[in-house]
Amino acid sequence: AKIVDEIQVMRKTVVDGSNVSGFQRTALVGYDGKLETSKGIIRIPTICLEEEAAQKITETKEHTKYRLDRLGIPLIEIATDVDIKDNEHAKEVAEKLGMILRSTGKVKRGIGTIRQDVNVSIKGRERVEIKGFQELRSMSKVIEKEVKRQSSLKKKEQSHVRKVESDGSTTYLRPMSGAARMYPETDVMPIKPDIKHIKIPKLISDKIKHISKKYKISEDMARLLLKHNVDLDYYVKRYPNLKPLLITEMFVTTPKEIRKRHNVELDIWKHGDEVLEKLNQGVISKDAVVDILVDLAKGKKIDYSKFKTVDDKKLEAEVKNIVESKKGLGFGAYMGILMGKYKGKVDGKKLSELLKKYVK
Known part of the structure; x- marks a missing residue:
């Protein structure tokens, strides 16, 4: 105008x-x-x-x-x-x-x-x-x-x-x-607007497209990031070992999931960095995130040794051992045994990929 x-x-x-x-x-x-x-x-x-x-x-x-x-x-x-x-x-x-x-x-x-x-x-x-x-x-x-x-x-x-x-x-x-x-208005003098130093901000719609393209996440996720005022650029630089989608989910969908499934209100701004740091260091797997955040929201002190990730070589050896010692089981049965042993310590997707190598 x-x-x-x-x-x-x-x-x-x-x-x-x-x-x-x-x-x-x-x-x-x-x-x-x-x-x-x-x-x-x-x-x-x-x-x-x-x-x-x-x-x-x-x-x-x-x-x-x-x-x-x-x-x-x-x-x-x-x-x-x-x-x-x-x-x-x-x-x-x-x-x-x-x-x-x-x-x-x-x-x-x-x-x-x-x-x-x-x-x-x-x-x-x-x-x-x-x-x-x-x-x-x-x-x-x-x-x-x-x-x-x-x-x-x-x-x-x-x-x-x-x-x-x-x-x-x-x-x-x-x-x-x-x-x-x-x-x-008789009490206010006319005003001559000075707009020389006004910078036109980038539209939210353009920001959504930029974030979606740059980090390969959906536009819906990018929209939620902006709605929650999450600076994804900052977090991606701070936690370089983590995928942008994982960081996004931590801030915009995990609190809602915890509220719905566990009836707990989570202050993600208070506890998010602690969990992201552990993920970035490889101390915990992403499958442990919800359990840890629920405990943090309840005011509990976290013993991270319980969630310590398992070495890849050790994990593959264990998968091979279970398949050989319990022959004849289906894929789901093997996954159940392994997840029962390594829940919160191993990414379920990684475990599934390893198991596929030994169960045809």
Whole structure:
């Protein structure tokens, strides 16, 4: 988008109590932008900086209760033009805008931090603005329901604002506001933006592709690394004997697996380095990782001698000995015997490869 030469802060009248001053500050900072999507270019007519309103907690006929802890927090409002084709396209656009915002590293994360107001208009009907989208998963369903609602109306209704309910339906909120509620902010001087030293950050989508290609891991895994703020470059340099995928799994999937299978909350940032160091030194095998992390999460002291890896030559000799001394067993039976003896000390994949040499 193009950046304005001068930022003029405006006041937008707010009378419902959510802004204690009676107005909300808004400033146009960018205009005439565009966003590339799978269904064509989406025009971005305006980008505004505005302040957050107070959050409504309860409402009765007599009073409305607000909490003021988020009042005044800076918001970026990005407006799209009438180029979005359908409900799924709207979701795609919202996802891409959210990704771009998160790429800056300057926005908050979590439910409610990125919100969407969706304007729905169908042929022969007035525009309706829907507020309250906090999760993208519901967007397509809500838009579809709103289109059906408008299509079923016998009488033409005035343009207005509706809010999203938990079941995906919408209810009337208020009339559509006009431009007359805006007037210049008298207490803030115009601002001339200086963007010479601003560096454009790399998009998360580009980072995902780069990490996936560089370390030969899936894009889903790369996305999870970024979501969990794991610097894979750092860990690969620190633990050169470990495969990038193993390090990735340690941080993004192992804690979830431990929570699900063992009902234990693991602080991987507290215990991860200790286990990675032992893996890198060859002191333990990757099959011992989960058991060790579970014990660490429970506050237990680890006796690493119990998990000490077995020398390859010694292991192969043992495999050969068991196959020769217990002739006639199936592959699975031999694996069961060996894993019972070497569980947590030997990588199961390595053991399987050795066994294949002696069991045809």
